[in-house]
Every structure is written in C-alpha cells, then in structure tokens.
Amino acid sequence: xxxxxxxxxxxxxxLLEAGNLLNLIAFGYGQVRPSLLLILLIFAALRAEPLExxxxxxxxxxxxxxxGAVVGPNTVCWGLAGSLLCQMQGILNVRSSxxxxxxxxxxxxxxxxxxxxxxxxxxEQAGVLPMRILLGxxxxxxxxxxxxxxxxxxxxxxxxxxxxxxxxxxRLGHV
Amino acid sequence: MAVKKNHLSPGLLFITLLLAGFILLWLPQRITCHLxxxxxxxxxxVLCLGRTFEAGKFRAAAExxxxxxxxxxxxxxxxxxxxxxxxxxxxxxxxxxxxxxxxPLPWAGLVLAPVSSSVRGLRHELIISRGSDHGLAPGQMxxxxxxxxxxxxxxxxxxxxxxxxxxxxxSVTLEVRIRRExxxxxxxxxxxxxxxxxxxxxxxxxxxxxxxxxVVFAAPQPGVLETPLVVGRCVRVRPDEEHPLLWDIAVRPxxxxxxxxxxxxxxxxxxxxxxx
Numbered sequence: 001x002x003x004x005x006x007x008x009x010x011x012x013x014x015l016l017e018a019g020n021l022l023n024l025i026a027f028g029y030g031q032v033r034p035s036l037l038l039i040l041l042i043f044a045a046l047r048a049e050p051l052e053x054x055x056x057x058x059x060x061x062x063x064x065x066x067x068g069a070v071v072g073p074n075t076v077c078w079g080l081a082g083s084l085l086c087q088m089q090g091i092l093n094v095r096s097s098x099x100x101x102x103x104x105x106x107x108x109x110x111x112x113x114x115x116x117x118x119x120x121x122x123x124e125q126a127g128v129l130p131m132r133i134l135l136g137x138x139x140x141x142x143x144x145x146x147x148x149x150x151x152x153x154x155x156x157x158x159x160x161x162x163x164x165x166x167x168x169x170x171r172l173g174h175v
Numbered sequence: 176m177a178v179k180k181n182h183l184s185p186g187l188l189f190i191t192l193l194l195a196g197f198i199l200l201w202l203p204q205r206i207t208c209h210l211x212x213x214x215x216x217x218x219x220x221v222l223c224l225g226r227t228f229e230a231g232k233f234r235a236a237a238e239x240x241x242x243x244x245x246x247x248x249x250x251x252x253x254x255x256x257x258x259x260x261x262x263x264x265x266x267x268x269x270x271x272x273x274x275x276x277x278x279p280l281p282w283a284g285l286v287l288a289p290v291s292s293s294v295r296g297l298r299h300e301l302i303i304s305r306g307s308d309h310g311l312a313p314g315q316m317x318x319x320x321x322x323x324x325x326x327x328x329x330x331x332x333x334x335x336x337x338x339x340x341x342x343x344x345x346s347v348t349l350e351v352r353i354r355r356e357x358x359x360x361x362x363x364x365x366x367x368x369x370x371x372x373x374x375x376x377x378x379x380x381x382x383x384x385x386x387x388x389x390v391v392f393a394a395p396q397p398g399v400l401e402t403p404l405v406v407g408r409c410v411r412v413r414p415d416e417e418h419p420l421l422w423d424i425a426v427r428p429x430x431x432x433x434x435x436x437x438x439x440x441x442x443x444x445x446x447x448x449x450x451x
Binding site for chain 1: 183184185188189192193195196197199200201202204207208210211214215218221222223224225292293294295296297298300338346370
C-alpha cells in the first residue's frame with residue numbers, strides 16, 4: 001500500500017465529509033448525505049492485504065471520529081468491520097454492482113446504528129437516532145456506490161504497490 | 176549488514192489497534208473533544224467552504240409604511256422580549272415592595288462569536304470561533320447576533336473553539352415558559368429538540384389553555400440567562416396519542432440557526448476575561 005497517497009485520499013474524503021460541500025447534494029430536513037468514508041472503508045477492506053486492511057480500517061474509523069463529535073465509536077466499529085470484511089474477501093463477490101450496493105447498505109445500517117449507540121454510551125447523553133435519517137443516510141450511501149466504486153477501482157492500482165506475479169487491484173490466493 | 180525485517184502479524188496489529196480504539200472510547204469526552212477541536216481549527220478554511228445563507232435574511236428593511244419579513248421578525252421578537260421582561264420586572268417589583276434583595280444578580284455580558292462550521296444530520300451543531308479564553312463555558316446560552324432569541328447551548332469548549340448544540344438537537348432540553356400575547360398567565364414546561372427542524376414540549380396537562388401561535392420563552396436561569404428570551408412559536412397543539420390527558424406541542428424556532436454568520440453567547444460578567 002502506498003500509504004502517503006492513501007492518507008491523502010482519506011484526508012480529502014474526511015474534509016468532504018466534515019465540511020459543507022456535500023450539502024450541495026444533501027436532501028431532506030436532516031440534510032441526509034452519503035458517507036464517502038464508509039464506501040472507501042468497504043472498498044479498501046475488500047481489496048487490501050490483511051495487514052493493510054486492518055490498519056486502514058482503524059485509520060478510516062479514526063478519521064470518521066475526527067470529522068464527527070465523539071472520538072472512539074467509529075474507530076472501534078469501523079476497525080472491527082473492516083477487519084471482518086477483509087476476512088470475507090473470498091466469500092463476498094463484489095464484482096457485481098448489486099452485491100456492492102448490498103454490502104454497503106447492510107454495513108452502513110449496522111455501523112451507523114452501533115457507532116451512534118457507543119457515542120451515546122460515551123457521552124452519557126440520551127440522543128435519539130431518527131430512523132428516517134439512519135435509513136436515508138444508509139440508502140443514499142448505497143445509491144452512490146455505482147458512481148464511486150468504479151472511480152475507486154481506477155484509483156486502486158495507484159494506491160497499491162505493484163507486486164510481481166500479481167495483477168493490479170486483484171488479490172489472488174496462493175495456489 | 177542485513178537489517179532484520181520486522182514482521183507484524185495482522186492479528187497482533189488488530190488487537191493493538193482495537194485496544195487503542197477502546198482506550199479512545201474509554202477516555203472522557205472532555206479530553207477527546209480536543210482532538211475534534213484540533214481538526215476543526217487546522218482545517219477551518221476548508222470546512223467553511225459551501226456554507227450558504229439565504230440572501231433575503233440580510234436585506235435592509237423597506238422604507239415607508241410597511242416593513243419586510245426580516246424586520247417584522249426582529250420587531251416581533253423585541254416586542255415579545257420586552258413584554259416578558261416587563262412581566263418579570265413587575266413580579267420582581269412586587270417582591271421588592273415587601274423586602275429588600277440581599278445581593279444583586281451579576282449582569283450577563285454577550286460575547287460575539289463567528290460561526291466556523293455547522294453540522295446538520297444526526298446532530299444539530301455549530302462550531303464557533305470563541306472558547307474558554309473568551310469566557311465561554313459549557314451550559315451557557317447561545318443567542319442570535321442581536322441577542323434577542325435563544326439558538327442553543329454551549330456543549331464543549333476548547334481554548335479558542337466551542338461546540339454549540341442547537342435547540343433542535345434531540346439531546347437538548349430547556350426549561351421554557353409558554354405565554355399568549357396579552358395574557359398574564361404562563362405555563363412552565365421542558366422543551367426538547369425533535370432532531371428535525373423543530374422542538375417538542377411534552378408532559379403538559381390538557382387543563383392548560385395552550386393554543387397554536389402561543390409564544391415560547393427560555394426560562395431565566397441564575398448566572399446563565401437573566402431575563403426570559405423568545406425561542407419560538409407553538410405551531411401544533413394537539414392531544415398526545417399515547418397519553419390523551421397531555422398535550423403534544425410542536426414548537427418552531429423563531430430563528431434559523433444555520434443561517435447565522437455570528438452568534439452571541441450570554442456570559443456572566445464575572446467570567447469575562449477583561450472584567451475587573
């Protein structure tokens with residue numbers, strides 16, 4: 001993994017997520033916006049080597065925490081989820097758009113709900129999570145997958161160090 | 176001489192990072208919030224990009240017999256605040272007429288704070304460019320720039336930045352008073368944000384005569400807010416579906432917090448940095 005470029009990409013994504021530029025494509029009273037970091041997490045965790053996948057999952061989780069209000073919940077949740085997704089590289093067929101959308105949708109729903117619960121536990125503030133916002137955010141994130149996933153596919157060979165005997169972007173199992 | 180390569184297994188890295196994550200989660204929010212403030216302060220110019228304001232809100236009032244909507248709102252709030260202050264003063268006068276107050280309350284000062292960025296979604300927040308160096312502390316009231324309506328409450332502070340939880344955030348509750356124009360009777364309740372665009376006031380008996388259009392004020396709190404200040408209007412008053420003997424009151428804030436470029440924070444004069 002070319003970590004410098006990956007961290008730069010993460011930084012750009014975090015700034016988009018934390019800033020107001022994404023409000024241009026937000027909708028509804030809750031200003032529902034897609035989570036670009038989450039798509040990056042799922043994409044990278046399903047592509048990277050196990051060691052790299054673990055590192056980048058926690059890195060992206062920490063970045064998501066920094067862009068929010070509470071530090072900790074996303075680091076733990078995203079780190080766990082990314083490491084788990086990495087172990088499922090051989091099981092999940094993410095070449096089809098439908099599967100990509102399904103994986104992102106399910107992951108978004110689980111991660112957003114659990115990290116919100118952990119944030120409430122940490123801050124000891126009773127805050128409700130409006131179902132409409134949770135569903136809206138998860139579905140919106142899944143909806144932008146057909147646009148973002150191919151872009152990340154094209155970007156991935158530049159982020160990953162070329163290895164002899166392996167084609168760029170696809171990890172082959174040992175024979 | 177060959178350098179021995181350090182082999183780190185994925186399992187060991189996972190456990191190490193997971194432990195670090197749990198430590199971050201376990202650390203108190205008052206410590207970890209400084210990381211968020213550091214991020215905002217470093218990338219403030221980028222984060223500000225894209226904040227939009229409704230142009231109509233900053234137009235000057237039209238000359239002549241009529242005023243535009245913004246001027247009307249300003250006058251309406253000033254009138255409501257004056258009425259509430261008059262009532263509070265009247266009650267105080269009645270008390271003072273009987274006995275002398277032991278110690279006057281410290282008069283609150285206002286600290287103007289530019290809005291750095293805003294969060295709207297799961298949380299309703301503003302980040303403002305004033306912090307503990309300027310006398311801000313958690314729990315203080317955040318008002319509109321002119322100081323005539325309440326927008327939210329200071330949640331966390333660093334030296335130069337603060338996080339403001341808006342009234343519409345579902346975790347915010349505020350003691351309020353509901354009063355009708357021209358009426359002397361007022362009702363006390365607790366208002367909480369609905370996580371969308373408004374607020375709710377639950378647990379008020381249907382014996383109370385509350386109607387749509389009644390004005391909601393933030394109740395005075397010693398050291399935080401000295402006089403009642405307008406918060407919003409009751410836009411829907413109907414019986415609670417689960418508890419038919421109680422009202423379900425929806426309140427629309429009088430000010431759009433996200434349209435503010437500058438807000439004012441009510442700071443007790445004693446905690447202002449330049450106070451002698």
